[in-house]
Amino acid sequence: MSLSSALSIAMSGLRANQAALSIVSGNVANANTPGYVAQTLVQDQIVTGSTGSGVRVIGVNRTLDTYVQSQLRTENAGGAYADQIANVLGQLQNVYGTPGNDGTLENALNNFTSALQALSASSGNTAAQSSVLNAAQALAQQLNATTSGIQTLRSNAEQDLSVSVSQANAAMAQIAQINQKLQGMSAQDPAAATLMDQRDSAVDQLSRLMDVRAVTDGANQTSVFTTSGIQLVGGVQASTLSFNAQSSLTANSQWNADPSKSSVGTIICQLPNGAKIDMIATQSINSGQIAADVQLRDKTLVQAQNQVDQMAATLASALSDVTTSGTKTAGPPVSYATDLTNVLPGNSFNVTYTDSSNVQHNVTVVRVDDPTARPIPNTASNPNDKVIGVDFSGDAASVAAQLSAALGSSNLNFSGVGMSLQVTSTAASTVNAASTTTTVQSLASGNPQLPFFTDRASLYTGAITGTASQITGLAGRIQVNAKLLADPSKLTIYNTSPVTPAGDTTRSDFIFDQLTSATYTYSPNTGLGAAAAPFKGTLPSFLQQFVSVQSSAATTAKQVAQGQDVVVNTLQEKFNAKAGVNIDTEMTNLIALQNSYAANAHVMSVVQSMMQTLLQAQI
Template identity: 55%
Template sequence: MGLSQALSTAMSGLRATQASLSLVSSNVANAETPGYVRKTLNQVTGTTGQYGSSVLITGVNRQLDEFLQTQLRTETSGAAYADVRSDFLANLQGVYGNPDSTGTIEDAYNKFLTALQGLSTSPESQSARIGVINAAQSMAQQLNATSQGIQTLRANAEAGISDSINSANNALQQIARLNVQLAANGGTTDASTAALLDQRDRYVTQLSQLMDIRTVTNSQNQVSVFTNSGVQLVGTEAATLSFNAQGTMTPNTLYNTDPTKSTVGTITITFPHGGTYDMVSTNSIRSGKIAAYLELRDNTLAQAQTQIDQFAAAMSSALSDKTTAGTAATAGAQSGFDLDLSGLQNGNTIHVSYKDNTTGLTHNLSIIRVDDPNVLPLSNTATVDPNDEVLGIDFSGGMSSVLSQLNGALGGTGLQFSNPSGSTLRVLDDGAVNKADVTAASVTSTVSSLTSGDPHLPLFTDNGGLYTGAITANGSQTTGLAARISVNTGLIGDPSRMVVYSTNPQTPAGDTTRANLVLNQLSNASYSYSPQTGLGTSGAPFTGTLLNFAKQFISQQGESATAAKQLADGQDVVLNTLQTKMDSTSGVNMDEEMAHLLSLQNAYSANARVMSSIKQMYDALLQLT
């Protein structure tokens, strides 16, 4: 080995040591920098002449476990989803309140029942009558406040989506920018490239908090980001996400896969070279904060609103809806019933039971009055009873139109409908053919007057109007009823109507008929509730008293909040465990860096010593000449 060869080898060692010292310095300086990955030098042996080997620097290595990084991003999405749900459900539980405390639906309802018990005992007492009205107002106000609290949470979820979309777009644009810079470096792995990769990974991690993603990296260090459903978000160019926030949230602002019917914001992706895609209707985002916000806004909180709306509707209908059995009627060999439709309101129901003698099956038919033909035909979900066969009939064209619709829809069953006089609807079997037998018929109509002569009364109203369960093109009247429910102003102006239900003849002041009816309907009577409340199923709906229903859905919300908190805590443990693993693999360990620094100092000194010795040899040769 010549002296020049030895000098070259020693100089390569010095250069490698200096480069390593620079990386150690960078590692130490960034020990607390989030997302910083520890760097080391890639060194290989190089041949120098016939003897010995120099050291060559081939690049900078990031101490990164890519499999662990992928797991961490997946759990980051899951933890963000779980945390958002846990926070919102805890707040929803706050809206409902502690069941054992005051200011809750259950507390207001119990006080309402207590006031009714007092009225039932002392119907002639003015203070007892006023007490019932005040308790009813408190009940209505509690439902109003609960609905407002739920809609505030839905508005917060909508705002969360909007903020998340802005953050996602920023991350996507930064990833695309860094992809272009990395491609310009030609796939090299020097220190500047490693720094760019660190920056890009931080933005990808930010994106993973917002939605579930997967990444693919090419030979030029460029990364393409996709959702787990396969939608490409960014490559060399970034797609753009947009969210058309709708402003104020109300119980009637609901998501629908049909964009013409949806009244809440949706997320649309616009691809760099054209084309758009609805990310919500296609369920393209399945985890992360955005998925949690969508789930809460469109399902969890919407269901909570449905629960209190159903409670308000059942409470209102229990007091105002009166079912009147049909009067037996015959016409020759035909038999059936006459039904008085004079009090039938939009949304009220005619019930007809008939036996199909061909099959031996009994059919329960619910004929619902509809004044808006745009909602026809109605589905069987228009009633809660799973055995009901629902038929919506447009009453806007008068009785002749009603008869035409009924006979057209049900003529094949053997039933025949007619109008013998006034507002009477007659339903008969087919007589001699005897294809069907009408076994029962009744009308459930909403009492509109406080002094109709019947103890039923519209104690609660829909923002001053009658609640009948009407179905229109805007949806069911039940939707949002809890936000609009109020006490009948006629009762507020004259509390005696809590007892007096007839003025001719005059109901005695001490009559308990109406008070007992109201108390029984609200404390003992059992009702069925829509499976859209999350209780029961379409085949076996939840059935119970109003108080049982309230306790059930409040308890369900409490259990959901507890389960969400446990899930979030579990996800956080998994995430923290993976983050600790990631830090031990890719983070900076100061002890290791200091030990490495001492090793580099020794190597630097040794290489410098070799160069010093070579200098002395050169000096000796020069002196000989």
């Protein structure tokens, strides 16, 4: 080997050392930079013929484990989802308050029933009457406040979705822009490494918002898809998300796949080719903060609202609804006549019959005058029973005709004259009973029932229309009947002709028993029980049950979030062990480079000395 060759090789070694030192210094300087991936120098031997003639620098490598990176992104989405659910359910617990403390539904209901018990002990006492009304108002206000708290959380989720969509758009646009910059660049280009760090950070940010997977091709172009298969970024083109956020949500603000019926925002993804996809309707986002906010806004918090609405509805109906049995007429055949005069929208006509197979059936016919609201869902828990909606705005003959059409298979005969509806047995079916359940409209109807609670200034009857059911959001509107507040004596006096005798506790005893002892069936949309086996119990037991369920859900969500955080942290540590900067390793590399640099410099010094000696010898 000639001296000039040795000198060239040593110089190439020095250049490689300088490049490696630059990499080490960059790693050390960025040791705490978020998203920075440690780099190593890529170098190759220069071969002339069959003899090594130096070293050349090819570029840099980013030291990361792409499999662990992919897993980390998946768990990041799960972690963001779990954290958001736990956070909001914790806030919902604050809305409910600590059981037994002041400012809770449980405490307000207990105070109300205690005041009623005291009223029965001193019927007619004005102070006791005032205490009952004050306690009732406090209960209504607590229901109002609970609804306000739930809807505030839903509104927050709506605004979070708007922010998340903006962040997702920024991340997707950044990924596409970096893809464009990387076109034609080698993956080992030092400038490319910095861009790839930035691109990975954008993908990581996107993974916390929704469940995504990133695929990088041989041209160093990264495409991003949702796990459901929708392409968010393809090369230099990015899809765009849009969200029509609503300013403030109420209990009636509900998502619907039909845009004309939806009153909350939905997420539309516009692909580069112009096609549009409703990401919520197609369930295209299954994890991440966006999925959590959708779940909370449209399901979890809606169910919480259903629970307090059901409590408010039961509270009102239990005190105001009266069931009147039909009059059995002379037979055979057996028939029952019922008066439909007082059946208001939401009230019902009920008939029980036995078919030829000796199977008993119960049919509940709800007054639903709005044709756009019919047919109503069959909410009967027993498969032998039915719940149907019928227009009662006409006379009994009109109702009979509708029932004959709807219940033709029951083999019952329906007829009507004026407002009297008659149902008659046939050879195939025997009528066992018929009745109407109506809402008492007067404070002194002669019945212990009274419209104690109202839907603002209106009676609560459970009316159903094409736009909404009266029960939706009732907890936010319920109040003590203004007429009762103006005349507290009606807590005792339920009849004026003859006047309820002094000391009569019929009404206060009735109210107390309805609120503490009577058993009711609650809708499965409260999350308690199931359609085939709905939750049944007293009003206090229902309240305790749904508060307990919410508390358990919050505790479980917190535990899931903590477990998910452990998984994310473990994967992050594993990723950092490979991709992060290890100062000890860099210092070791620095010492090795220092020695290598000194060795190459020494070679150059020796070659220089030898060349000088040769020159002097020639002279």
